[in-house]
Amino acid sequence: MQGGKMAELVSPITRQVSTEKWKAGTPTVDINLKDVEDCLIYDRRGVSFPFKSLYQDSKSVIIFVRNFLCYSCKEYVDDLSKVPRKALEEAGIRLVVIGQSTHQHIEPFCLLTGYSHEIYVDPKRSIYLKLGMKREETFTDSALPSPHVKSGLFMGQIKSIWRAMTSPAFDFQGDLHQQGGAIIAGPGSHVHFCHFDMNRLDHMPITWLLQLAGVQQSLDFSPKPKIIHV
Template identity: 25%
Template sequence: FGEPPELDRFDEMGLPSRPQLEEAAALSVISESGVRVPFGNLFEGQKTIVCFIRHFWCPLCQDYMFSISRNVSPEVLASAGIKLVIISNGSYEMIKSYRRIFRTPFALYTDPTHKVYNSLGMTLQTLEKGPKASYIRHGMVSGIGMVVKNAVKVGMPVWKPGGDIAQLGGEFILGPGLSCSWAHRMRYTRSHVSILQVIEEAGVD
């Protein structure tokens, strides 16, 4: 019977084309302070790992964020001339408290319109879990409990939009300039590629 129509057109690992990169680079993402920044500015000057997560309330992506905090050294990346940034799709007003959960030094931006996601081929929307990835540490009930506990601990503004619960993300190695050396787009809600594999693909030992 084959794949559903949307999966027929979906390319999990394909590199974005030059026109796709040009389109994405011209679109805006929003910083923690509410400033709109051209997406292309994030990787214009150096090789940059860009991790697109799902919504701010996603326990699966919180597990992924914790895996980044545990496994990625900002100093090691800096010595390799590589930057890492994270993109979500909720309100920028949630960024500050969200970063505090993981004590992450990495910059986080939002794309609430999903335009950058879509321009880079992250067009799938689903709530299907798929196979369990290595970074997953919580089941449904314990994951929801973790999210609530974290929100209370850091005082997340729960009245602000957390993002589209069906939007999937991915990981890209972009720059310098309009170049992409590696790409992965999620098929399921827990199918991020291990951050250790991503930084290895970026050339970090």
């Protein structure tokens, strides 16, 4: 109960980040999807699919998160859950989240965040490792803070520890040191954009990712989200 009251007293911290600032401060990386196209991912029922099935026939925005207990990933996916399905359908875009836990943690994470788009896991971190995503964190001037993370470090870690303690399966739901990233790919193996996070706050702004993928709507992630038609 005390943890819940403490969480209620924390005011959201909203950071407005321009596309130009993010472009200037965030390097992209080159990857070859041929190296990972046959790696298996798993849905919430434990059914496996080759990774290439996500982008073979359509353009996909694929978000790799650190672990399902990570407070910054949870808050990032909180905002991903607000992306309108209609906006994705009109653009012919798939929105996919990939974690690195076992598949049993998918359903509780979706219930917690309200996320209803596609989500899978890579429990052996095969894709993370083969693509060269970072392990451990690096904080530099070029690693800009995520505009989607509202909690401070201390309160965020308290929330993560509490969720671990109250989870039916007490584990860390993935490698705590693994960093994530974002890829826009398809149709086929063509990669339109790729960014690997340098630390837990180095997320790409969701609005920019969607616009880069061809979505014609922009989201306002202020405390009272609304759709802005452009």
